[in-house]
Amino acid sequence: MPSLKIYLAGPEVFHAEAVALGRAKQALCAAFGFEGLYPLDGAAPGDGLSPQEAGVAIFRANIALIREADAVIANLSPFRGPGADAGTVFEVGFALGRGKPVLGYRNVIDGYRDRVAAWNGAPLGKDAEGRPVDRDGLLVEEFGFGDNLMIDAALIEGRVPVVTHAAPAGAAMTDLSAFSACLLRLRDLLAPG
Amino acid sequence: MPSLKIYLAGPEVFHAEAVALGRAKQALCAAFGFEGLYPLDGAAPGDGLSPQEAGVAIFRANIALIREADAVIANLSPFRGPGADAGTVFEVGFALGRGKPVLGYRNVIDGYRDRVAAWNGAPLGKDAEGRPVDRDGLLVEEFGFGDNLMIDAALIEGRVPVVTHAAPAGAAMTDLSAFSACLLRLRDLLAPG
Structure with a gap:
């Protein structure tokens, strides 16, 4: 049976060690019997392209990998x-x-x-109904999630809520322990029966 | 013929005038013969729900509107x-x-x-290859786009690149001139022949 393919989404493509991080993620995938598909947004997609053409080429390559994948594991840090x-x-x-x-x-x-609140640089304000607002007067969600509700609720609906982990400072792109936990959860999710 | 339905995505749902902004967008849609479907993330989806349950309910409602829609116009400010x-x-x-x-x-x-660069609070650095990096050492894209390449390249591939407009300061959520331009472009895109 061919390995299930996992698209490895995340901003570590912008990290100085992007290539090595991709290889490390792919090795962890292999340990679980998966094949990891890793994008590399910083890669030069070809000679003679304008910057915008290069960007479109990377977009197409990433979309092709997602279409090919059986599942996605995303770094939402x-x-x-x-x-x-x-x-x-x-x-x-x-x-x-x-x-x-x-x-x-x-x-x-x-x-x-x-x-x-940390980004805001000052205590959050309140709107006419007493709800928290940021420095631009825009409502701050209070659903108890770790990001915009569309992200966190989507994963709850998908049966595996976002896996959170207190990585050391500066290690949000490189700490792969929560990624490994996702692989374990994905193996359970896809297991027959 | 029933009107085509346009899902009205954007962070103006967090604005103090969110309801009025939705009505204004829907009125503009109607002027072009479209029906505007407006989410309202700040709305209370029902009594007796925990915050997270309320968040999931809003997610489901928004996804249902997108599934119902024939197209999307997004405020990407x-x-x-x-x-x-x-x-x-x-x-x-x-x-x-x-x-x-x-x-x-x-x-x-x-x-x-x-x-x-403005967000960075200091001049961008350079990596070993001379490419710009932010204060966290992460590569800054240089494709000449106005945001992450996945967003801008996706819309180029969809035949209508992001419509940009220099709105007055503080009006990124309320200035609807570029939204109106999108309605015009959408009408052309969907026109027969």
Whole structure:
């Protein structure tokens, strides 16, 4: 039986050790009997392309890998702000739209509200109904999730809620313990019977 | 012939005038012969639910609206950081995964790289290959797009690139001129022949 293919979504493609991180994730996949499909957004997709053409080529390559995959495991750790990387979130949505199982992990354990408060740089305000608002006056979700509700609720609906882990500072892209936990959960989810 | 239904994705659901903004978008849709489907993430989905259950209920309601929609128009303006709102990006990915046309607008005209540089709080660094990196040492994309390549390339592939507009400061959630431009482009895209 061919191995099930897992698309490895996450912003570690932007890390200096992106290639090695991909190999490490693929090795962990193999240990569970899966094949890991790893994107590499920083790779040069070909000579003679304009930057935008190169970007479109990487988009097409990533979409082709997701279409080929049987499931997705996403690194949903915060990236340049209080929430997950936009490219990863796009891929999670796309895969769920295609009906594929998606699991995810977050290498921090605090809630989205607390992370927005830290980003805000000042205590959150309150709207006319007493609900928390950020410095732009925009409502802050209070569902007890670790990110925007569309992400966390999607994974709850998929039967494996986001796996959270308190990684050491600076290790959100490199700590693979929660990723390994996702592989274990995925093996259980896909197990017959 | 029944009106085509447009799902109205965007972080204006978190704005104090969220309900009025939804009505204004729906009125513009109607002027083009479309029906606008507007989510309202801040709405209480029912009594007696825990916060997380309420979040899951809103997720289900939004997904049902996207499934019902014939197309999506997304407000991709920056939200709590250099890039678009995660919930909106999730919905864009989901709709594209379902094969639905997605258009989008961004109420700023600067590039993603410049916005990351502003967020960074210090000049961007360089990696060993001379490519720009942020304060966490993570590579900054240089494709000339206004956000993560998965978002902007997806819309290029969909034949209507992100519509950008220099809205006045503080009006990224309320300025609907680029949204109106998307309606015009969508009408052209869907026109027979």
